[in-house]
Amino acid sequence: MLLLPIETSTGRYLYSGWSNRIVEVSPDLFERYASGELDDRQRAAAIRAGLIPETPCDVVVFDPELVASAIEGLKQSGPEMVVLGVTEACNFRCDYCYYSGAYADSRGHSAKTISTETALTAVEWYFGFPRKVYRIGFYGGEPLLQLPLLRTIAAHAVSRRPEGSRVLFALTTNGALLDDEACDFLVELDAETFVSIDGPQGVHDRYRHDSHGNPTFAMVLNNLRRFRSRHPGYFDRLVNFSMTIAPPNPLPEIASFMKENADLFGVKVPKVSAVRLLAGQDGSSPLPTDNATFDFSAVWDAFIDSCERGELPEPFARAVCEASIRKIHHRPMTVPARLATTGGQCTPGKRCYVDAGGVMHMCERVNASFPVGSVAEGYDYDRIGDYLASYSELLGSRCSTCWAVRLCRKCIPMLAEGQRMSAASLDALCERQKKDLAFKLSRYCRGREQRNDCFDWIGKE
Numbered sequence: 001m002l003l004l005p006i007e008t009s010t011g012r013y014l015y016s017g018w019s020n021r022i023v024e025v026s027p028d029l030f031e032r033y034a035s036g037e038l039d040d041r042q043r044a045a046a047i048r049a050g051l052i053p054e055t056p057c058d059v060v061v062f063d064p065e066l067v068a069s070a071i072e073g074l075k076q077s078g079p080e081m082v083v084l085g086v087t088e089a090c091n092f093r094c095d096y097c098y099y100s101g102a103y104a105d106s107r108g109h110s111a112k113t114i115s116t117e118t119a120l121t122a123v124e125w126y127f128g129f130p131r132k133v134y135r136i137g138f139y140g141g142e143p144l145l146q147l148p149l150l151r152t153i154a155a156h157a158v159s160r161r162p163e164g165s166r167v168l169f170a171l172t173t174n175g176a177l178l179d180d181e182a183c184d185f186l187v188e189l190d191a192e193t194f195v196s197i198d199g200p201q202g203v204h205d206r207y208r209h210d211s212h213g214n215p216t217f218a219m220v221l222n223n224l225r226r227f228r229s230r231h232p233g234y235f236d237r238l239v240n241f242s243m244t245i246a247p248p249n250p251l252p253e254i255a256s257f258m259k260e261n262a263d264l265f266g267v268k269v270p271k272v273s274a275v276r277l278l279a280g281q282d283g284s285s286p287l288p289t290d291n292a293t294f295d296f297s298a299v300w301d302a303f304i305d306s307c308e309r310g311e312l313p314e315p316f317a318r319a320v321c322e323a324s325i326r327k328i329h330h331r332p333m334t335v336p337a338r339l340a341t342t343g344g345q346c347t348p349g350k351r352c353y354v355d356a357g358g359v360m361h362m363c364e365r366v367n368a369s370f371p372v373g374s375v376a377e378g379y380d381y382d383r384i385g386d387y388l389a390s391y392s393e394l395l396g397s398r399c400s401t402c403w404a405v406r407l408c409r410k411c412i413p414m415l416a417e418g419q420r421m422s423a424a425s426l427d428a429l430c431e432r433q434k435k436d437l438a439f440k441l442s443r444y445c446r447g448r449e450q451r452n453d454c455f456d457w458i459g460k461e
């Protein structure tokens, strides 16, 4: 029936995966739903409230028509962003690095660097699609190890972009090589820069060492301060941070660190991700596994409390909660003729990660077993169609009876295990998604019952 019961300390609600609405309901309707079937009267009430359709709703799981239209869209417009894996070399050796060689499915560090020809051909291929805006990202390893090559690629892209279009650049760096020259280059390019910093010294240095095993926090922080004093306007506008949360629980320390360094963090909302504790090649985990499940509820409570008081939440709470609340608060409450399970996943190829050897992948975090093309040949649309077909087969009909169908986030990289997409990963993902969404929806209801407009400050983006 696509309904989730939500109970707060003062209210009872039903969230409908069909209409995407949250409706406050009587204890009677709530109990009946929670215990199973509705009688005719309650069913009529649920229909009137827009919670369930009068006639059963058709839920489709990535059917051939949708696959064909997704691929047609790719053929017309190409990727939204091309990320160039400029080099596999890195001057750091972070213990949790996806490219440390410790994870079963990923590459290790190497000195491999993309050739100028491959990089420029990738840019030319991208410019072959008619777009108003092209987005080019530089990724590694550590891309700033190849600053002259970045200059060449950027200059080529700016001079060769199709008339009337814009090129936006982005770069992800560990922050060690942000000297004046590199900073000036990023400013000239007006690039969005993401610097990885995991929190205060003790948290950051726990896992982020350089290739000689030395701690890196002091150097990165120093570089950030110099960068900001050299280019304050640019820094405040376009420098942001990536934070990896790793055990043991560092959440309170990160929150204090961001507050104490308001000159750097200001009102930025960094990208926060929990480390992927996959088993290593030998089955062991590269990180300690105790305290590896992070409890974000205190951060969520702090976020909701601030919203209820009409105050801007602290930066770390915003980093953890704001994007999820935005998605819930601005969800479209339309009733489609049929529900498609395409809402939460991207089409392979919408983002294009080009590795140092010129192979195209659906993102920088997928293992190498799911290529989507090559710089020499462009996209392999048949292969992309095959991925979508296997994806659809794996999902089967499970989403058609799931209340999370309109909010769930899933994609092929999340399900990739070795050469295939795994049913076990999907089961685990579904369990995580539903638990996570139920938690967030209940916090959302709690906030709004205290103050109805408490999330209105969060824009659509």
Ligand code: SF4
Binding pocket: 090, 091, 092, 093, 094, 096, 097, 098, 099, 100, 140, 141, 142, 174
């Ligand atoms: S800086 Fe990034 S690429 Fe380099 S070792 Fe650390 S996580 Fe890996």
Ligand code: SF4
Binding pocket: 398, 399, 402, 403, 404, 405, 406, 408, 409, 410, 429, 430, 431, 433, 434
């Ligand atoms: S949680 Fe699982 S079953 Fe539910 S919509 Fe997401 S992928 Fe489908």
